[in-house]
Each structure stands twice: as structure tokens, then as C-alpha cells.
Amino acid sequence: MNFITIKTILLFSFFSLFSVIVRTQSNEYPIIPVPAELVPQKGSFTLNDKTQLYFQNTMDSSFEEAFYLFREHLKRSTGFDLPKANTNSGQNIIICKLNTNLEKDEAYKLLVLRSKIEIEAKTPIGLFYALQSIRQLLPTEFEQTTLSTSTKWNIPCCVINDAPTFVYRGLHMDVSRHFVSVEEVKKYIDQIAMLKLNTFHWHLTDDQAWRIEIKKYPKLTTVGAYRNRTLQGHNNDYPRVWDNTRTGGFYTQEEIKDVVDYARKRFVTIIPEIEMPGHATAVVASYPELSCSGGPFDVEGRWGVFNDVFCTKDETFSFLEDVLTEVAALFPSPYIHIGGDECPKVRWKRCHACQQRMKDEGLKDEHQLQSYFVKRMETVVHKLGKRIIGWDEILEGGIAPDATVMSWRGIAGGISAAKQGHDVIMTPSEAMYFDFYQSSLHTEPLAIGGYLPIERVYAFNPYVKELEPKDLKHILGVQANTWTEYMPDAQHREMMVFPRVAALAEVGWTSEKNKDFDSFAIRLPKLMKRYDIMGINYSRAFYSVVGTAINEGGLKLKLSTIAPETSIHYTTDGSDPTLSSPIYREPIPVGEKEMVVKAISVKNNKVMYMPYERSFIANKAGGQKVVFENTDGVRFEQNGSGNLTDCTMGGRPVSRPDWFSYAGADGTITIEFEKLTSISKITFSSANQNNVLVYSPKSINFLVSEDGTTFFPVGAVWHQQMAAAKGKAIVSFTPKKVKKIKLEIAMYGIIPNTEPNSREMSALFVDEIIVE
Numbered sequence: 001m002n003f004i005t006i007k008t009i010l011l012f013s014f015f016s017l018f019s020v021i022v023r024t025q026s027n028e029y030p031i032i033p034v035p036a037e038l039v040p041q042k043g044s045f046t047l048n049d050k051t052q053l054y055f056q057n058t059m060d061s062s063f064e065e066a067f068y069l070f071r072e073h074l075k076r077s078t079g080f081d082l083p084k085a086n087t088n089s090g091q092n093i094i095i096c097k098l099n100t101n102l103e104k105d106e107a108y109k110l111l112v113l114r115s116k117i118e119i120e121a122k123t124p125i126g127l128f129y130a131l132q133s134i135r136q137l138l139p140t141e142f143e144q145t146t147l148s149t150s151t152k153w154n155i156p157c158c159v160i161n162d163a164p165t166f167v168y169r170g171l172h173m174d175v176s177r178h179f180v181s182v183e184e185v186k187k188y189i190d191q192i193a194m195l196k197l198n199t200f201h202w203h204l205t206d207d208q209a210w211r212i213e214i215k216k217y218p219k220l221t222t223v224g225a226y227r228n229r230t231l232q233g234h235n236n237d238y239p240r241v242w243d244n245t246r247t248g249g250f251y252t253q254e255e256i257k258d259v260v261d262y263a264r265k266r267f268v269t270i271i272p273e274i275e276m277p278g279h280a281t282a283v284v285a286s287y288p289e290l291s292c293s294g295g296p297f298d299v300e301g302r303w304g305v306f307n308d309v310f311c312t313k314d315e316t317f318s319f320l321e322d323v324l325t326e327v328a329a330l331f332p333s334p335y336i337h338i339g340g341d342e343c344p345k346v347r348w349k350r351c352h353a354c355q356q357r358m359k360d361e362g363l364k365d366e367h368q369l370q371s372y373f374v375k376r377m378e379t380v381v382h383k384l385g386k387r388i389i390g391w392d393e394i395l396e397g398g399i400a401p402d403a404t405v406m407s408w409r410g411i412a413g414g415i416s417a418a419k420q421g422h423d424v425i426m427t428p429s430e431a432m433y434f435d436f437y438q439s440s441l442h443t444e445p446l447a448i449g450g451y452l453p454i455e456r457v458y459a460f461n462p463y464v465k466e467l468e469p470k471d472l473k474h475i476l477g478v479q480a481n482t483w484t485e486y487m488p489d490a491q492h493r494e495m496m497v498f499p500r501v502a503a504l505a506e507v508g509w510t511s512e513k514n515k516d517f518d519s520f521a522i523r524l525p526k527l528m529k530r531y532d533i534m535g536i537n538y539s540r541a542f543y544s545v546v547g548t549a550i551n552e553g554g555l556k557l558k559l560s561t562i563a564p565e566t567s568i569h570y571t572t573d574g575s576d577p578t579l580s581s582p583i584y585r586e587p588i589p590v591g592e593k594e595m596v597v598k599a600i601s602v603k604n605n606k607v608m609y610m611p612y613e614r615s616f617i618a619n620k621a622g623g624q625k626v627v628f629e630n631t632d633g634v635r636f637e638q639n640g641s642g643n644l645t646d647c648t649m650g651g652r653p654v655s656r657p658d659w660f661s662y663a664g665a666d667g668t669i670t671i672e673f674e675k676l677t678s679i680s681k682i683t684f685s686s687a688n689q690n691n692v693l694v695y696s697p698k699s700i701n702f703l704v705s706e707d708g709t710t711f712f713p714v715g716a717v718w719h720q721q722m723a724a725a726k727g728k729a730i731v732s733f734t735p736k737k738v739k740k741i742k743l744e745i746a747m748y749g750i751i752p753n754t755e756p757n758s759r760e761m762s763a764l765f766v767d768e769i770i771v772e
């Protein structure tokens with residue numbers, strides 16, 4: 001046994017100290033995703049024009065190919081050729097070895113000594129990933145596309161033993177809502193590969209455009225790839241504003257092949273998605289005979305869910321079989337994604353062909369008809385030698401036997417699918433939707449809604465606790481989705497994806513016990529520096545100031561940032577904070593009156609992000625404990641009930657993160673005061689914006705309790721009253737000392753026939769409960 005082996009064994013036995021080491025060393029070893037095991041060593045290896053490359057002779061040429069891109073990249077920024085050595089005996093050498101004992105294909109070992117680097121891999125992808133780690137250990141100038149002569153190309157010594165937790169680590173991009181050029185798609189794939197993600201889910205078709213050339217159906221692209229107008233602003237904004245410029249674009253089959261090959265060289269599998277039976281407006285605009293009514297239709301310029309879906313007649317199935325035959329030939333992926341989400345059933349209900357289909361097949365409702373559709377497509381996809389993936393709606397009405405489910409409406413669909421023995425990819429919107437806001441600043445550019453700061457992405461564990469150990473094997477992994485309704489161009493899209501994608505990478509790669517947000521937060525700025533050099537317009541929301549109302553001997557505002565080595569400067573007089581404004585040290589008393597707090601985060605004397613700004617409606621509920629409960633059946637719930645007592649009124653549109661939103665059965669909101677409090681007025685502030693399905697409750701009963709268990713009514717307010725008062729329900733009463741107040745909320749529920757959007761489920765949006 002030689003010295004190095006002994007040293008390695010000794011080193012590996014220190015891994016119990018791993019997480020401590022990771023945190024203290026994160027700065028010097030800024031690898032994202034963090035390796036399963038990394039032991040820092042003293043000193044560094046220096047790359048120079050004499051450094052040689054050696055492949056053990058048991059490695060076939062595919063390993064050398066996996067090294068090719070790194071070598072090219074290295075030559076660009078360092079000028080070094082990395083000539084091949086004839087023996088592995090010398091110094092200043094990178095040695096690649098085959099290690100068939102590694103358990104996982106994507107695993108690798110990396111030993112960086114002062115004299116040499118050794119990489120062990122079982123497959124070319126393992127080698128490729130070892131190189132991505134080396135890349136992140138190299139100075140950031142490595143990312144330059146021009147020579148950097150002044151850089152010393154040091155790689156800090158270490159021992160790494162690495163493998164992923166999940167086999168599926170995906171990033172999605174919707175190129176239908178806004179077209180993305182081939183060049184931009186390739187740039188996206190580069191970023192996927194650098195972070196050891198292995199799947200690109202390419203959402204190629206939707207209501208707003210069809211983007212892939214299909215030879216047999218040319219109108220899909222001559223008609224379906226273009227639209228005459230595009231909605232500006234949020235889909236919930238009225239009156240609507242349009243950009244009437246005709247826009248569009250599509251990929252020829254040659255371009256698709258080129259992108260697939262580009263991805264293959266970076267060990268990224270591309271899963272194409274062809275949406276069905278819903279989100280099909282662009283198809284029926286091109287071939288109206290595939291719809292129930294026969295059209296005509298325009299390619300859609302609004303966002304949302306649309307009624308004119310594929311009809312279930314035989315022509316549709318032969319059309320889709322032809323389409324998927326061409327698609328399958330272009331993509332080597334073992335899967336084809338067939339969508340399956342958000343398919344309204346209104347046309348099917350009135351369509352003779354669909355009703356006949358239901359009779360013939362003994363289907364009891366339209367959900368079963370959707371299930372029939374998906375199952376029938378599964379047999380088509382099987383015939384093409386592939387398997388289907390679908391959004392979690394494919395569980396409704398019975399899931400196709402071999403389908404893999406992408407759980408997006410929370411984790412429930414994933415849990416149910418795994419329990420039924422189906423493979424699952426977790427992509428819940430509350431943790432994995434990159435179209436959500438990443439800070440709660442009112443100045444964030446328009447997004448679809450929701451609130452998903454990077455630490456929330458990071459915290460997600462695809463092995464959800466609701467699953468029994470025996471079902472965990474069905475959780476293949478995780479994916480984040482980039483829906484582009486509100487991302488018209490590359491600049492905007494990059495801001496939404498980067499750097500949250502780094503958190504995604506760690507969720508997919510790193511085991512739960514090794515995940516450590518503090519360590520991640522130290523490594524992240526190094527990656528941002530790489531993004532700077534690569535010209536990626538990443539978001540700095542990581543540095544944003546976050547305010548939380550707390551109640552500690554009176555209402556106070558706690559300010560924080562998740563970024564390390566950052567200080568906060570603030571003002572309370574409405575003036576704009578600067579570097580000379582007071583440094584925030586402890587929660588700020590908010591007092592009795594209205595007050596404006598503005599704050600900035602500062603690192604190395606630089607303001608890091610847009611200023612935080614919030615006006616407070618100080619009141620007795622501020623920062624008190626608030627609980628929302630509902631009898632059963634949550635359709636969706638967003639942003640947490642804490643929003644209800646944060647003394648901040650919600651911004652517009654209501655999709656901004658400062659609203660608490662909910663759809664489902666009736667519920668109660670209970671506020672518990674820290675101590676007995678004298679009150680005489682309660683204001684419930686909701687939104688009543690019916691054109692976007694947002695309705696104030698049907699009624700609210702207000703109750704108070706002195707002992708915390710027996711409640712007495714103090715008033716009730718009806719929907720009509722709230723509607724007349726812009727969503728506000730106010731009750732006043734003679735002063736009472738209370739421990740708790742309770743609001744019994746009867747939800748507006750299903751929208752009646754007499755109103756627009758009839759028979760849809762309404763949602764409740766509440767920004768604040770004010771108690772005086």
C-alpha cells in the first residue's frame with residue numbers, strides 16, 4: 001500500500017466531520033452541488049502549459065470524448081493544450097482511471113494533490129462531472145472566452161468522493177409562450193450541465209404556439225408557430241393591453257437534431273413535451289378539424305387555460321400518432337412527455353363524437369374520457385419504444401399502466417402515484433416554479449404570482465415525509481419549471497432561473513443530511529461571479545432584505561437577509577437609505593402610528609439589491625399568532641397565513657406575494673393574542689376581483705373569546721357588503737378584553753351560473769386582518 005492510498009483511507013475516515021468542514025471550507029471549495037464527500041487538503045495543484053493528460057488504457061474513446069469540451073474550454077481561457085502523456089508516472093499530470101467498483105454511473109472520485117490530479121470514473125458521465133467540479137475549483141476566469149494571462153490556475157488540493165442522490169435532475173423550459181432561439185437553448189443546456197443536472201424538459205407546444213417542425217403537418221408551424229397579438233401585463237389585469245405585433249418561430253428538425261446532439265455531448269437528456277389533450281389551441285388553429293366544434297381559432301395571445309382542446313375522435317389519435325412518430329425519431333430520450341394538464345371538459349360535454357366515445361367505451365364521465373385519451377396515447381408511445389410522462393392530472397379517472405407522473409400541484413399527486421407503484425418526478429409549484437416571485441419587494445418585475453425565494457427551493461426534499469420507505473424508490477427525482485408567460489426575453493428568463501437553479505441542483509444531487517443552506521450561501525457568490533463572466537443576467541434577490549413582523553413586547557419589524565457577510569442599513573422617516581443610514585441591529589419597534597421602513601443590504605460597501613420598503617398599518621393583531629384551518633379539501637393555499645397579521649396591505653396584482661390565498665372548503669382564521677387585549681374593531685381586508693375568479697367570502701362570522709375556549713359573536717358580514725366596500729368587512733363593538741378572535745369564513749365557492757366564469761371554483765385572497 002503506497003503512501004497516497006494510506007492517506008486517502010485516513011482521510012475518508014474523517015468524513016463524520018464533513019458538514020463542519022463543508023461550512024468552513026465552502027469559500028475555497030465552492031462546488032455546487034456540494035459533493036457527497038469532500039476533504040480539504042493543504043496546498044494546490046497548478047495547471048500550466050506543461051500539464052499533461054493521461055487516460056488509463058482500459059478506458060475507451062468515449063471517456064476521451066467526455067473530456068473534450070473541458071479541454072477546449074481550458075484552451076480558450078488558459079491557452080494550455082493539455083497534451084497527452086505516454087505514461088502515468090510523471091508529475092504535473094491529470095490521470096483518468098476506470099473504476100468499475102463505483103456504484104452509480106454518475107459517480108466519480110477526485111484526488112487533487114500538489115503534484116497531480118487523479119480522476120476515477122465508471123462511465124464518461126462520471127468523468128464529465130468530475131471535470132465540472134474541477135471547473136468550479138478553478139479561478140472564475142476559467143469562464144472567459146478569451147485568454148487570461150494574469151491568472152494563476154490553481155486548484156485547491158482535496159479528496160472528493162461524489163455521487164448523486166437522485167437519478168432524475170431536471171430543468172424545464174417553456175418555449176411556446178415566448179420563443180427561445182437555438183443559441184439560447186444551447187446556453188441553457190450549458191448551465192444545466194455545469195450544475196450536474198441531467199435532463200432538459202423542452203415544453204414545445206401550448207396554446208400560444210407550436211414550435212417543432214412536423215413534416216407531415218406543415219401548418220403546425222406555418223400557422224401554429226405564430227400569433228398576431230400578445231397580452232401585456234398580467235393576465236389578471238383589466239382592461240387588457242395588447243402588443244399587436246405578430247411574433248413566433250419554430251425549430252426545424254435539423255435544428256432539433258443539432259440541439260439534441262449538443263445536449264448529448266453534455267450528458268443532458270432532452271425530454272420533448274407535446275401537450276395533449278388540453279393546451280392545444282395552436283394545433284386546432286392550424287387544423288381546426290381536430291377540435292370538437294371545428295373552429296376557426298386563432299393561436300392564443302392570452303395566458304391561462306382554454307376550452308378548445310383535442311376532440312377524442314379517431315382522426316385526433318392518428319394525427320398524434322404521426323406527430324409522435326416524428327418526435328420519437330428526433331429524441332433519443334426514453335420518455336416522451338404528453339402533458340395531460342389543465343384540460344377543460346366543456347367541449348367534450350357537448351360534442352357528439354366525444355359522448356359517443358364515452359358510450360362505446362363505457363366511460364362514466366369526462367375524467368374517464370381524459371384517462372382513456374392518455375392510456376390510448378400510452379400504447380402509441382410504447383409502440384415507438386418509449387414511455388410516457390404526464391402532469392399529475394393524468395391520475396384523474398385512472399392512470400395509464402406505465403406512466404411516470406410529474407407532481408406539480410403540490411406533492412399529493414406524486415404521493416398517490418408512488419403509492420400506486422408509479423415513478424414520480426417531484427416538481428411542486430410551491431418549491432419548483434421559477435415563474436414565481438423570488439423576493440417580496442414590490443419592485444420585482446412582473447411574475448405570474450407566488451413567492452419562491454431561493455431558500456425555499458433549497459429546502460425542498462423530494463423524499464417527502466408522507467411516503468413510506470417502500471415507496472421512496474419511485475421518486476426518481478426533481479425538476480424545476482420555467483413557464484415563460486411573463487418572461488418575454490433571455491434577460492428576463494435568466495433573472496428568474498439563475499441562481500435558483502443552483503438550489504435545484506443541490507436538491508437533486510445532495511443527500512438531505514449533507515444539505516446545509518449556510519454553506520450553500522457561502523458558495524453561491526462564487527457561482528454568481530461565474531455568471532457575471534458568462535454574461536448571465538442572474539437575480540440578486542438572494543441579497544434582498546426580508547421583513548417579518550414579530551411581537552416581542554409590542555409590534556416590531558425584524559429585518560434580515562439570507563446572504564452572508566451582509567449588513568442592513570435602514571430609515572424610518574421615509575427617506576431613501578444610504579450607506580450612512582443606521583445599521584440595523586435589532587427589531588425596530590413599529591409603534592402605534594403608520595410608519596414607513598426602508599432598508600438596503602450592503603456587502604463590501606456596495607448596495608446589493610433594490611431597497612426594501614414597507615408601510616405599516618400598526619394594529620393590535622400585528623405579529624400575533626394566526627392560524628388558518630379549513631374543514632377539508634384544499635385546492636390551493638399560498639404564501640402562508642402569517643401574511644394576515646404582518647401589518648402590510650397587499651400590493652397589486654393580487655398575485656404578488658403579500659397576499660394569503662386559498663381555494664377550497666370553508667375555514668376559520670384564529671388570532672391568538674399574547675396577552676389579554678382590549679379591542680373594539682376588526683377589519684378583514686380581502687380582494688373581490690371577480691373577473692379573475694377572486695371573490696370575497698360568502699359571509700364571515702366574527703367571534704371573540706376571553707378565556708381562549710368559549711367564543712361569543714360580535715358581528716357578521718355578508719358578501720354583498722364586502723363587495724360594496726372593496727373587499728373589506730368591518731365589525732365594531734363595545735370594547736372587550738380578548739385572548740382570541742375567530743373568523744368563521746363561508747367561502748364564496750363555485751361561481752354561480754348567472755356570473756362570468758360560472759361553475760369555476762373561486763379563490764379567496766386576503767391581505768390583512770386589522771384589529772383596533
Ligand code: TNX
Pocket residue numbers: 341342391408433435448483484485
Ligand atoms: C400551469 S404546470 C401550467 C402551465 C402554466 C403554469 C404557470 C402545468 C402543468 N401547467 O401551463 O404555464 O401553470 O405557472
